[in-house]
Amino acid sequence: MDTKIKVIIDTDVDFDDYMAMVYLLQNPEIEVIAISVTGCGAAHLSKGVNNVANLLTLFGSREQRIPILRGAKAPLLYSNVFPAYVRSDADIHYAAQFPGTNRNPNIFDAQEWLRNYFLDTTDEVTVLSIGGGTNFGRLFQSAQTNELLKAKIQKHITQIVMMGGNLLEEYFTPGAAGNIEPTLGNNVYYQNKVAEWNIFIDPLGAKLMFEFGVPIRLIALNATNYVPIEQSFVDSLKAINTPQAQFISAILAYPANAAGIGTFLSFWDPLAACTITTPSLITAETFNLLVHQELDEEDDQSAKIVVDDAKGIAIEVATFANKDEVYAEYLRVLSLPVPME
Numbered sequence: 382m383d384t385k386i387k388v389i390i391d392t393d394v395d396f397d398d399y400m401a402m403v404y405l406l407q408n409p410e411i412e413v414i415a416i417s418v419t420g421c422g423a424a425h426l427s428k429g430v431n432n433v434a435n436l437l438t439l440f441g442s443r444e445q446r447i448p449i450l451r452g453a454k455a456p457l458l459y460s461n462v463f464p465a466y467v468r469s470d471a472d473i474h475y476a477a478q479f480p481g482t483n484r485n486p487n488i489f490d491a492q493e494w495l496r497n498y499f500l501d502t503t504d505e506v507t508v509l510s511i512g513g514g515t516n517f518g519r520l521f522q523s524a525q526t527n528e529l530l531k532a533k534i535q536k537h538i539t540q541i542v543m544m545g546g547n548l549l550e551e552y553f554t555p556g557a558a559g560n561i562e563p564t565l566g567n568n569v570y571y572q573n574k575v576a577e578w579n580i581f582i583d584p585l586g587a588k589l590m591f592e593f594g595v596p597i598r599l600i601a602l603n604a605t606n607y608v609p610i611e612q613s614f615v616d617s618l619k620a621i622n623t624p625q626a627q628f629i630s631a632i633l634a635y636p637a638n639a640a641g642i643g644t645f646l647s648f649w650d651p652l653a654a655c656t657i658t659t660p661s662l663i664t665a666e667t668f669n670l671l672v673h674q675e676l677d678e679e680d681d682q683s684a685k686i687v688v689d690d691a692k693g694i695a696i697e698v699a700t701f702a703n704k705d706e707v708y709a710e711y712l713r714v715l716s717l718p719v720p721m722e
């Protein structure tokens with residue numbers, strides 16, 4: 382009997398998305414069903430799709446045929462974007478070399494593939510959302526007018542594990558501040574101190590995901606702040622002689638990433654991925670949450686996660702993570718041999 386946990390990954394193909402994807406693809410307890418790509422986050426859509434296809438050459442011929450889903454070219458609301466340097470570095474996959482070119486990738490339209498998959502499937506799947514809410518928000522929005530699709534999605538998604546959001550000090554101690562302005566450096570083109578990027582990129586996408594009625598575990602900055610990427614982790618990873626570990630080492634060695642080791646980089650998306658098999662890595666509490674939608678150019682609160690006991694939706698929020706255990710779990714899986722048939 383197949384007891385693997387089936388996972389659909391929704392990614393913006395950022396540096397830490399590679400960490401999360403490799404961890405899941407290499408984990409014998411996981412079966413990756415499909416990888417949907419959004420063009421609204423780090424990588425542009427065509428680059429992201431191409432990079433995911435080539436990433437799969439780190440794995441065997443079955444993995445190289447995993448469906449890759451071309452998702453959104455624009456958010457459902459606003460047009461918030463990452464800084465250009467973040468996007469161009471993601472587009473060139475941090476100059477890390479893929480083992481080869483995927484000559485025969487299975488590429489589909491995301492909305493069409495996901496609709497057909499959920500209408501047909503008997504699987505129970507976990508969705509790992511690590512690129513903002515646009516692709517699944519759009520799917521859930523279209524399912525609001527299709528009762529069969531809605532029921533099938535609600536039945537067959539066991540859980541969404543979403544890297545995103547932050548509980549501010551007014552709601553939880555220790556609070557986690559937003560991460561928009563720190564990423565912008567000297568070019569602060571958004572005046573927003575409260576939001577986290579994955580929610581900020583598409584506040585409506587996140588809202589639609591929250592409201593759909595599938596259980597959500599939010600891997601918030603409150604938890605990821607406990608797991609910075611430190612030099613000790615980079616050194617341990619470098620000592621692992623698998624092509625997969627060496628590839629992630631190359632991603633982290635790219636100058637813009639290396640500058641963040643021990644400073645501004647955290648185990649964002651890979652922490653979310655690790656909790657799928659190992660929820661004991663985090664402490665979580667349920668809060669009733671809303672996503673603030675209105676944009677204000679001068680003191681922007683858009684994408685703020687608001688705790689509202691009357692109107693909020695019950696969401697499980699990770700508030701703590703055990704760094705040593707997260708490192709150990711990640712390194713354990715990246716040390717496993719990969720059958721290349």
Ligand SMILES: [Ca+2]
Nearest residue numbers: 395398511512
């Ligand atoms: Ca991401």
